[in-house]
Amino acid sequence: MSKIVGMLFGEVGYGDFNFLVSKDASLQKGGYVKVNHENYGWVLAQVCFIKRYNEMYSLSAITGSSQPKEDASDRIVANAKVIGYLDESGFLKTPRIPFKPGEKVYEAEGAIIRKSLNLGIRSGVYLGLLEGQEEASPVYINVNKLIQKHICVLAKTGAGKSYTVGVLIEELIEKSVPVVVIDPHGEYSALKTPNSNPKELALMGRYGISQQGYENIVEYTPNLGLNPQADRKLALDITQLTIGNFLEMLPSKLTDSQKGILFEALKTARSYGKYTLEDLIKIIHAHESKAKWNLITGLEMLRESKIFEGAPVHPTDLVKNGVVSIINLRGIRPDIQELIVARLGSEIFSDRKQGKVPPLLFLLEEAHNFAPERGFGGSLSLGIIRIIASEGRKFGMGLCVVSQRPARVDKSVLSQCNTQIILKVTNPNDLRAISQSIEGFTADLEEEIKQLQPGVALIVGDVVEQPIFVSIRVKKSRHGGASVEVVREPKVVRVPSPSGLLRRLFFG
Ligand SMILES: Nc1ncnc2c1ncn2[C@@H]1O[C@H](COP(=O)(O)OP(=O)(O)OP(=O)(O)O)[C@@H](O)[C@H]1O
Ligand SMILES: [Mg+2]
The missing domain is CATH 2.40.10.170 (Thrombin, subunit H)
Known part of the structure; x- marks a missing residue:
């Protein structure tokens, strides 16, 4: 009783x-x-x-x-x-x-x-324990609802967004749901390694889990020089680009005659069947008009990024049951990051609509950079992220939007997320953006969010009957998002010595 x-x-x-x-x-x-x-x-x-x-x-x-x-x-x-x-x-x-x-x-x-x-479906995603209960009460969330209806994970920096997302990915791997992660900081390949953090290992018993590293994690990067540990070079397929895509991508606006040159060059290149960016530049070089130079400069800037170099990676490579594809963008120019998100988002969405790839979760870290709110700069990827947010549900392409600046994320994208996982937020503009994007969000909840402990999340939306607070479980695999210490704290270690004096050893 x-x-x-x-x-x-x-x-x-x-x-x-x-x-x-x-x-x-x-x-x-x-x-x-x-x-x-x-x-x-x-x-x-x-x-x-x-x-x-x-x-x-x-x-x-x-x-x-x-x-x-x-x-x-x-x-x-x-x-x-x-x-x-x-x-x-x-x-x-x-x-x-x-x-x-x-x-x-x-x-x-x-x-x-x-x-x-409605938290008891064992086939669901296990996120952690109900907060505030003495008896450990596991929270399982309906995986279909979660993915079909999009998710956002919002919190101030260091509050535990990437950690929570890591937990979500672990659960999805175990359910064989494909995940494509846009990883601007190169944090997520740590999923391959078991968690060895002593404090977190000590908590595993309470959460009923044990440490584990995951095998089916494939890390892609556009630049293997910067990220040599990645498994494969990410190259985009130039043959998939329309003239409209080129116009969006090129750094300066083209005149009508330049557009004409590009149009003709694309027609010639396509007649080859397969072609490269190099082929396209050569064809334009052969053109007599002086107008070609500006166009060539733009294409050469794209060439410098090397993003079209090498064997193209297709959605069928990235989206596979049980596989997590990590797109490591660490050190990549912001305009090229946006181009990658725009292209991958479009190609995956198109292949998903045609049933060429299975239903998946497309996970967007630092979403404020890829889907910025008006007034916070544009982004090449905004258009497709909006489309996935509004239509992805019909086609089984779930979106997970992660950001530390909710106020800077496009409102229409945020409001399409039917599950909100919110950790500590204190900035008044961000709090306002959250409350505006969630139906029935009360002033009470706003107050609660300001005071949340690290690792405790408020979950709101279709997956729960009413807002709940969850103490997010520890990760089975290593977390790659720890802050870099600018000055390392010296460790004081007692060392037996002839004089018996205390010695300080630094960085021991
Ligand atoms: N549920 C949790 N259990 C244990 N530790 C956690 C948990 N959530 C977060 N942490 C700790 O908090 C630290 C910061 O978390 P995390 O990297 O997820 O922050 P973030 O919100 O993604 O920050 P940023 O905006 O800087 O990317 C982690 O390194 C981890 O040590
Ligand atoms: Mg993070």
Whole structure:
């Protein structure tokens, strides 16, 4: 039987209730309780606030207008918001008739919470434990809903976005869901290595997991010189580009005659069947018009990036069941990063529409750079990210948008995300952007987000019956996103020495 934690008192409604907390109860804000309702059976509720009161220190007692009660002890009073009860068909309903004063309040056990909030599907994605519960209560989220309806992971820098995304990827690998990760900082290939962080290893028992590295991680990079550990060079397929793509990509705007030259050159190149950027530049060189030079300079700048050099990587290489393809863009010029996201996004979306690749998750780190809000610069990739956000669901291409600056992410992209995973955010503009993009987002939740502990996330949206706080589980694999120490703290180590003096060893 569950533990009694209090009793309803005073005027009792059906949307929320106050209760006197039992002396030995260890209730926390956000914790779950249940009350037996005479009409509906067990009803789940969540603690909103807890207050402590002592008559000895009441205003009248301390101002001397009434006699202080020597023997008065603390009274703890709490308020809980009703979540609902499950009807015969298993749907969560809210009561319409008030609870009975004097009814006992019990601690809600994991099973009723998970059942009521729809977090118990074992086939789901295991993200962590419900925050604020003494009993470990695992949170499983419906994987189909999560991917089909897009996700955003938002938080200030260092609050745990990439870590949470790492957990999500681990879960998706285990379910054989293909993931393509746009990784501007080269953090995600660490998924190949088991976690060896002693603090995190110590927590694995609580989360019921063990350390593990993953095999099917393929790391691509446009520049193997910068990222030599990558498995394969990323090259884009020039033959997939339309004249419109070239016009978007070239650094300066083309005149009509330059457009004409490019159009003709493309026609000639296509008549070869296969062609390279080099072939295209040669064809344009042979043109007599002086207008060609500006065009050649633009194409040579593209050539310098080497992004069209080598065997092209196709969506069928990147999107495979059980495989995570990491596009490591560390050290790559921002304009080339945008070009890569634009091209890969378009080619994968097109192949997905034609059924050439399986349903997948397209994960975009630093989304504010690839889908910026108006007023924060343009991006070559904005158009396709908007299209994936609005149409991807119909075709089984899920989008996961990750950003530390929600206010700088395109509003239409953010508002298409039906699951929000939010960690600590303090910037008022970012908080506003979050509350504007989420339906029914309350001022209360905004306050909560400002105070979240690292690694604790608020999950809102279609995948949960109501907003929940989750202590994100530790990763099975290594996390690659740790900050770089500018000045390393010297470690003090006791070294036995003839003089018996303490020696300081640095960087030991
Ligand atoms: N759930 C968690 N469990 C344990 N440690 C965590 C968790 N979440 C985050 N951390 C710790 O916090 C650090 C920062 O997390 P992370 O790299 O995910 O931040 P971020 O939000 O992606 O930051 P940035 O915006 O700089 O990329 C990690 O190195 C890790 O040590
Ligand atoms: Mg990060």
